[in-house]
Amino acid sequence: MILVMEMALPAEYFNALAWIWIAIGVLVFPLTLLFTAPFGRHFSSRFGPTIGNRLGWIIMESPAIWWFTIVFVSGVSSQNYLPWILWAMWMVHYLNRGLIFPMRTRTTGKRIPWLIVGFALGFQLVNGYLNGTAIGEFGTQYTVDCLMHSNFWIGLAVFLLGWLINLHSDEILLKLRKPDETGYLIPKGGFYAWVSCPNFLGEMILWSGWAILCWNLAALSFAIWTIANLVPRALAHHRWYRQHFVDYPANRKAVFPGLL
Ligand SMILES: NC(=O)c1ccc[n+]([C@@H]2O[C@H](COP(=O)([O-])OP(=O)(O)OC[C@H]3O[C@@H](n4cnc5c(N)ncnc54)[C@H](OP(=O)(O)O)[C@@H]3O)[C@@H](O)[C@H]2O)c1
Known part of the structure; x- marks a missing residue:
C-alpha cells in the first residue's frame, strides 16, 4: 500500500x-536586470562560500x-491518468x-x-509545490475532455517546440569545450545564427507552452518567473560576448530573433 x-x-x-x-516573479524582473x-x-568570489558547480547544480535543481x-x-487527482502525462512531461x-x-x-574546477x-x-521548493499541487491535487479538469480543448494541443506543441530548441541549443554549448577546457568560444549553428542564448529562448517557450497546456495559476507563475530570470540573463550573456569577442557576429540578438 502506498501511503500518501x-x-x-x-x-x-x-x-x-x-x-x-x-507578483514576486514580476518584481524579480527589474532586480535581475540590475543584478x-x-x-x-558571471561568477564572482564576492558572494560568500562556494560549492563545486556540478554538485551545486544537482542540489539546486533536484527538488x-x-x-x-x-x-x-x-494529491487526489494523481489517481487519474491524464495528470500523469503532465508529470511525465515535467519529469x-x-x-x-x-x-x-x-x-x-x-x-572542472x-x-x-x-x-x-x-x-x-x-x-x-515553492515552484514544485505549486505545480505539483495544481496538477496532482487540483487537477480534476485533466480528463479526456481536455483533449477536446485547443489549449491542450497548442500548449503541447509550444512545449515540445521550446523543449527541442532548449535541448538542441544546450547540446551545441556542451560540445564546444574539449573535456578539460573551461574557456568560452563563439557558439555557432542552429538558433545561434540569430541569438546569443537560444537555450534561454527555448526554456521560455517551453514553460509558456506548459502554462497554455495546464491553464492554471501555478503554471502561469512558472512561465513568468522563467521570463523574469532569463531575459535579463540573456542580455548579460550577450553583453559579455560582445565585450570578449571582437569578431562576435554583429547581427546576432540576445534572445528574441530580430528583436532583442
Ligand atoms: N527555468 C529557469 O528559470 C532557468 C534558470 C536558469 C537556467 N535554466 C536553464 O538551464 C540551462 C543552463 O543554464 P545556464 O545559465 O548554465 O546556461 P549557459 O550560461 O548558457 O551555460 C550552459 C552550459 O554551457 C557552457 N557554456 C555556455 N556558453 C559557452 C560558450 N560560449 N563556450 C563554451 N561553453 C559554454 C556553460 O559553462 P559555464 O557554466 O562555465 O559558463 C554551461 O556549462 C539552460 O538551458 C537554461 O535555459 C533555466
Whole structure:
C-alpha cells in the first residue's frame, strides 16, 4: 500500500499563494536586470562560500524531481491518468536538467556560490509545490475532455517546440569545450545564427507552452518567473560576448530573433 499525505492548502489559500508568487516573479524582473546572478561566466568570489558547480547544480535543481513528485502523488487527482502525462512531461525535462545536464557540463574546477544554490533551491521548493499541487491535487479538469480543448494541443506543441530548441541549443554549448577546457568560444549553428542564448529562448517557450497546456495559476507563475530570470540573463550573456569577442557576429540578438 502506498501511503500518501495530504499536503495541499485549501483551494482559496492555494490560489492566493500562486498570485503572491506571480507578483514576486514580476518584481524579480527589474532586480535581475540590475543584478546578474554570479555563476557560470558571471561568477564572482564576492558572494560568500562556494560549492563545486556540478554538485551545486544537482542540489539546486533536484527538488524539481523528488519534491514535485512527492507533492504530485500526495494529491487526489494523481489517481487519474491524464495528470500523469503532465508529470511525465515535467519529469523528462527535469531528469535532464537536474541530473544529466550537470553531469555532462565541462565544468572542472568551477564553483558556484551557496547563496545562488540556496535561492534556486528555495525557488524549486515553492515552484514544485505549486505545480505539483495544481496538477496532482487540483487537477480534476485533466480528463479526456481536455483533449477536446485547443489549449491542450497548442500548449503541447509550444512545449515540445521550446523543449527541442532548449535541448538542441544546450547540446551545441556542451560540445564546444574539449573535456578539460573551461574557456568560452563563439557558439555557432542552429538558433545561434540569430541569438546569443537560444537555450534561454527555448526554456521560455517551453514553460509558456506548459502554462497554455495546464491553464492554471501555478503554471502561469512558472512561465513568468522563467521570463523574469532569463531575459535579463540573456542580455548579460550577450553583453559579455560582445565585450570578449571582437569578431562576435554583429547581427546576432540576445534572445528574441530580430528583436532583442
Ligand atoms: N527555468 C529557469 O528559470 C532557468 C534558470 C536558469 C537556467 N535554466 C536553464 O538551464 C540551462 C543552463 O543554464 P545556464 O545559465 O548554465 O546556461 P549557459 O550560461 O548558457 O551555460 C550552459 C552550459 O554551457 C557552457 N557554456 C555556455 N556558453 C559557452 C560558450 N560560449 N563556450 C563554451 N561553453 C559554454 C556553460 O559553462 P559555464 O557554466 O562555465 O559558463 C554551461 O556549462 C539552460 O538551458 C537554461 O535555459 C533555466
